[in-house]
Amino acid sequence: MSRQTKLVPKLTTTQIALSGGRRSQSLWAEAIRNLFRNRSAIIGLIIIAALLLIALFAPAIAPYPPNEQLFNDEAHRGIGRLPGRPPCIHLLGCPAEQPQHLMGLDLNARDMFSRVIYGSQISLFVGFFSVIVSIFTGSLLGMLAGYAGGWVDNAIMRLMDVLLAFPSLLLAIAIVTFLGPGLQNALLAISIVSIPAYARLARASVLQVKEFEYITAVRTLGAPSGRILFGHILPNILTPLIVQGTLGIGTAVLDAAALSFLGLGAQPPDPEWGAILSEGRNRVFTEPHLVFFPGLAIMLTVLGFNLLGDGMRDALDPRLNRI
Amino acid sequence: MIAFIVRRLVSSIPVIVGILAVTFLIARVIPGNPCTAIYGERATPELCRAFAVRYGLDQPLPQQFVTYVGQFATGDLGDSIRYSLPITRLIAERLPVTLELGLLALTFATLVGIPLGVISAYRRNSAVDVGTMLIANIGVSMPVFWLGLMLAYIFSVGLRGTFLQLPPSGELPPGFRYLPFYVAWGLAPSTDAASPFLIFLGNLKILNAILTLNGELLVNALRYLILPAVAVGTIPMSIIARMTRSAVLETLGQDYVRTARSKGLREGVVVVRHAVRNALLPVVTIIGLNFGLLVSGAVLTETIFGLTGVGRTLVDGITSRDYPLVQGFTVFIAVAFVLINLIVDVLYGVLDPRIRVN
Numbered sequence: 089m090s091r092q093t094k095l096v097p098k099l100t101t102t103q104i105a106l107s108g109g110r111r112s113q114s115l116w117a118e119a120i121r122n123l124f125r126n127r128s129a130i131i132g133l134i135i136i137a138a139l140l141l142i143a144l145f146a147p148a149i150a151p152y153p154p155n156e157q158l159f160n161d162e163a164h165r166g167i168g169r170l171p172g173r174p175p176c177i178h179l180l181g182c183p184a185e186q187p188q189h190l191m192g193l194d195l196n197a198r199d200m201f202s203r204v205i206y207g208s209q210i211s212l213f214v215g216f217f218s219v220i221v222s223i224f225t226g227s228l229l230g231m232l233a234g235y236a237g238g239w240v241d242n243a244i245m246r247l248m249d250v251l252l253a254f255p256s257l258l259l260a261i262a263i264v265t266f267l268g269p270g271l272q273n274a275l276l277a278i279s280i281v282s283i284p285a286y287a288r289l290a291r292a293s294v295l296q297v298k299e300f301e302y303i304t305a306v307r308t309l310g311a312p313s314g315r316i317l318f319g320h321i322l323p324n325i326l327t328p329l330i331v332q333g334t335l336g337i338g339t340a341v342l343d344a345a346a347l348s349f350l351g352l353g354a355q356p357p358d359p360e361w362g363a364i365l366s367e368g369r370n371r372v373f374t375e376p377h378l379v380f381f382p383g384l385a386i387m388l389t390v391l392g393f394n395l396l397g398d399g400m401r402d403a404l405d406p407r408l409n410r411i
Numbered sequence: 412m413i414a415f416i417v418r419r420l421v422s423s424i425p426v427i428v429g430i431l432a433v434t435f436l437i438a439r440v441i442p443g444n445p446c447t448a449i450y451g452e453r454a455t456p457e458l459c460r461a462f463a464v465r466y467g468l469d470q471p472l473p474q475q476f477v478t479y480v481g482q483f484a485t486g487d488l489g490d491s492i493r494y495s496l497p498i499t500r501l502i503a504e505r506l507p508v509t510l511e512l513g514l515l516a517l518t519f520a521t522l523v524g525i526p527l528g529v530i531s532a533y534r535r536n537s538a539v540d541v542g543t544m545l546i547a548n549i550g551v552s553m554p555v556f557w558l559g560l561m562l563a564y565i566f567s568v569g570l571r572g573t574f575l576q577l578p579p580s581g582e583l584p585p586g587f588r589y590l591p592f593y594v595a596w597g598l599a600p601s602t603d604a605a606s607p608f609l610i611f612l613g614n615l616k617i618l619n620a621i622l623t624l625n626g627e628l629l630v631n632a633l634r635y636l637i638l639p640a641v642a643v644g645t646i647p648m649s650i651i652a653r654m655t656r657s658a659v660l661e662t663l664g665q666d667y668v669r670t671a672r673s674k675g676l677r678e679g680v681v682v683v684r685h686a687v688r689n690a691l692l693p694v695v696t697i698i699g700l701n702f703g704l705l706v707s708g709a710v711l712t713e714t715i716f717g718l719t720g721v722g723r724t725l726v727d728g729i730t731s732r733d734y735p736l737v738q739g740f741t742v743f744i745a746v747a748f749v750l751i752n753l754i755v756d757v758l759y760g761v762l763d764p765r766i767r768v769n
Contacts, residue, residue, distance in 0.1 A: 128548070250429030254745045257707035258725075262741045265729045266437050342554055346711060349556050350726055365557060369715070372560045373568050373579070383557030390552035398548075 119327075122403035129399020135392030143208040150202035151188075154359040158197045163187045170197035172368075172375040192377040195367060196357075200377065203359035204385050210360045211389055214275055214344040215337040221279040223333050226286025231325075233287065234294030235317050245291065248284040256281040257343055264352040271344075271360065274353035278343050282336055289332055293325035327404045335397035338390040345386050361386045415760055423749050430745045431483060435476055438738050466735070488739035493731045498739035501724060503607035507614035508582065509713070509720035513705045515636055516644035521698060524648040528655025528694075529687055532663065543652065550649030555708045559642035559715040566638055577638055580717035582616070583631050592622040639716045643708035647701040654697045658690035665689075692762055699755025706744055 123129050142149060158164045167186055173193040176182035191200035233244040251259065263277035264270075297303065298321060306320050345362030347353035349369075354360030356367065361382040368378025446459035463469045467478055482489065488498040531543040567579035578584070591602060591613030599605040605613065613619060620629035662668060663686050671681045710722035717723075721740060728736035 246425060246429065249426050250433055253426050253430050253749050254433075254741070255703035255706040255748060257710065258741060258744055261710070261725070261729065262434065262437055262737065265737055266734075338552065342552075345554055346556065346707070349554075349711070350714070351730065362554070365554075365560075369556075369560055372564050376561075376564050376568075379557065379560050379564075383554055383561070386554050386557065387549065387552050390554075391548060394548060394552055 119404045123399060126399040126403050128395040129403065132392050132395030132397070132399060135388060136396060139208055139212060139389055139392060142205060143212050146205050146209055150199075150205040152199040152202040154198070154203045154206040155357045156198060156202075158193065158199065161187075164197075171195045172371060172378065173197075174375065174377055175200075191381040192375070194364070194378060195371065200364075200381055203364055204361065204381050206359045207361045207364060207382065207385060208389070210271070210354060210358065211341050211344065211386070214271070214278070215341045215389075215393070218275050218279040218282070218340045218344070219333050219336045221275075222282040222336070223286050223329060225279070226283040227290035227322075227325075227329055229283070230287035230290025230292075231294050231317055231321065234291035235298060235313070235321070241291075244287065248287045251281065251284045252288075254281070256339075257346055260343055260347060261350070261352065264347060269352045269355065271348075271354040271358065274344055274347045277347070278340050281343075282340065285336070286329060286332065289328055290325060293328055294321055297321050297324050331397060331401045331404060334393055334400055338393035338397065341386065341389050341393070412760070416757055419753055419756055423753055426749055427746055428480070430742060430749070431480055432476070434738050434742050434745075435479055438734060439472065439475070483742070488742065489735040491728070491733055491736040491739075493728065493733040493736065498736060498743075500607055500610075501736070502721065502740070502743055503611040504614060505719055505721050505724050507611060507616070508718050509709050509722060511615060511617055511632075511636060512639055512643060512709055512712070512718065512720060513702075515640035516705060516708065517647065517698065517701070519640055519644035520647035520651055520701070523644075524651030525655050525687075525691075525694065527648075527652040529659050529682070531652065532656045532659035533682060535660065540656075544656070547649040547652045550645045550652075553645065555642055555646065556711040556715055558645055559639065559712050562638045562642055563715065578635055579638070580715075582635050582718055583628075587628075587631060589616070589619065589625060589628045590623065592619050595623050639712045639718060642712050642715075643705060646704050646708065647698070650701065650704075651694060651697060655690065655694050658693050659686055662686040662690045692759070695762065696755060696759060699751060699758070702748055702751045706748070 152158070158170060164170060164187060170193055172195050173189065175192040176186050176189050178184055178188050182188065189199055189201060191204060194200050194203065229244050229248070233241040254262075259281045260274070260277040263280060264273050267273040267276065294317075303316060303320060306316055311320075344353055345360070345365070348360045348362030349366045351366065354363045356363060364382040365379055365386075368375065368382075372379045446462045447454045450458060450462075460469075467475055470478070486499060488502075490497055491501055494501060527543050527547070531540045534540050563579040566575060566577040570576050583589075591605070591609075593599045593605055593609045593613055594601060599609055602610065602613065616628060616632035619625065620632060663682075665686075668681060668685050671685045672678075676685075706722070709720060710726060712718070713720040713723035714726050721744065725737060725740045725744075727733075728740065
């Protein structure tokens with residue numbers, strides 16, 4: 089790091105203007121350095137990296153297939169009632185002759201640990217996919233509104249205002265109710281309800297950036313609107329969108345779990361965390377492990393993205409006060 | 412001030428019309444016949460024709476929308492299929508539970524969140540600060556329904572037999588009845604004869620307990636509401652704590668705080684009267700904006716704790732495919748959301764005169 093500081097001498101504004109592009113590269117490098125200096129960002133990154141690895145290597149990590157009922161399993165004969173069996177961890181004193189189940193068995197005698205491990209695939213997919221869809225649609229609408237102005241701006245933003253007028257989970261519930269329950273429709277609903285946030289953000293950033301002199305310069309050179317918007321404005325408004333998107337993944341995971349919990353998202357036997365939790369909720373007083381572990385998994389995932397998002401906001405957005 | 416309120420009121424009218432349009436379109440444009448969805452295999456063509464005539468579904472879409480807006484303007488949200496009752500009556504009966512839950516949750520969030528944020532800012536980077544912010548970060552990341560179930564388990568099973576034991580579900584002990592204030596005061600002979608507004612007030616248990624000086628009702632109502640309120644209030648509490656922390660940190664660095672200190676004021680006075688007071692403005696907005704979270708929280712928490720509020724009725728309406736109910740409740744909540752944001756805006760204007768001008 090210190091070598092880098094020596095190699096890049098402090099530039100005056102004029103030198104930066106003359107250097108053309110070099111300044112922006114060093115800004116990114118600085119942002120990444122800041123990110124790695126930020127404690128919460130690092131914890132967030134570690135949690136997310138671990139989750140990605142778990143999702144990727146789920147078949148190797150999970151001891152059983154997620155939907156396998158163990159009634160006819162050789163090792164489970166004669167050990168007593170299987171459905172809802174509490175965790176058995178050999179290290180914590182569970183007899184070695186009993187098969188190990190880190191998170192116990194669910195009400196259908198399936199291994200909870202395996203289900204929670206496989207659940208990470210669904211939750212991460214839901215989180216990333218819905219955010220990609222809503223960032224794409226939202227920023228396109230917002231950029232269009234901010235750049236075109238006039239009635240286009242008015243029409244798009246009033247629609248966004250209306251969507252924002254609904255509490256997001258409520259709107260998602262309403263959409264899924266009429267589309268029909270299922271993971272795919274839940275994904276669509278979650279994407280739709282988060283579009284306005286990105287649209288507003290993109291519009292505000294475009295309004296700010298389009299007044300800059302370099303945009304006027306490009307326009308004077310006769311560049312078409314499309315190239316100005318996507319080639320010159322977009323790269324300069326990406327930062328807040330990326331930050332918002334990272335925080336949005338956490339929200340999407342929570343909303344998807346809530347929809348599944350209400351029976352509107354993933355359907356049994358899919359090992360989605362909200363759905364697993366919902367299956368066990370009536371037995372929470374006698375078999376709390378049915379609820380505890382999937383909820384813990386949701387919390388850790390959301391925490392990871394929230395910490396990373398907060399850290400990124402501090403590191404990447406120089407306009408914000410670093411308190 | 413009045414001009415400011417009128418301006419804000421007028422600007423929310425298009426949003427309310429938009430809400431009506433969106434709920435109307437969601438219910439009608441999306442493929443699927445509500446008749447077959449509701450009656451299932453019993454749906455004969457004759458039954459569906461009668462159904463369409465009854466709910467005005469045989470009219471052209473624009474006309475349906477005009478009728479719908481007209482009904483809304485007169486306070487008619489339609490009838491529930493499942494309960495065969497006007498939706499406004501159902502709201503009058505069930506909103507009180509949600510309202511008490513939401514207000515208690517907000518009280519919890521504010522009373523815990525603001526002090527946590529202030530202490531955290533004042534003792535910046537200390538163990539207290541790190542611990543508080545860790546709790547706040549975990550608080551915003553927790554699924555409400557999971558927290559609710561865990562609280563129910565801990566306080567009804569884990570702490571059974573101790574004075575901290577709390578009931579895991581319901582609104583009042585089984586068999587516990589209370590006399591609504593309007594009957595006690597002779598305003599109406601019974602609940603059946605009362606107007607929806609009296610029913611609404613009568614179902615506010617804490618208000619009733621105070622009006623009829625019923626201590627037993629107050630204690631019971633609170634005991635049953637505490638766990639759901641903590642579950643709903645945890646996310647807003649965490650957000651308020653974080654927001655308060657950064658706002659107080661900012662004011663603590665201001666010149667007027669230094670002036671107050673150099674005047675020789677006691678540290679407590681400097682922090683509370685000068686720093687915190689000025690930091691509370693953004694916190695008020697955040698409290699108002701948390702209404703959406705409270706509603707989402709209430710939908711999930713009422714389902715877990717068996718509270719017959721607006722949220723649970725809505726979820727039940729979804730499972731029983733009571734479309735008019737889902738539509739009516741959604742519109743009601745969204746319009747309430749707009750009005751609450753309006754009140755927050757006005758409050759903000761009262762607290763900070765600069766906003767009125769701009």
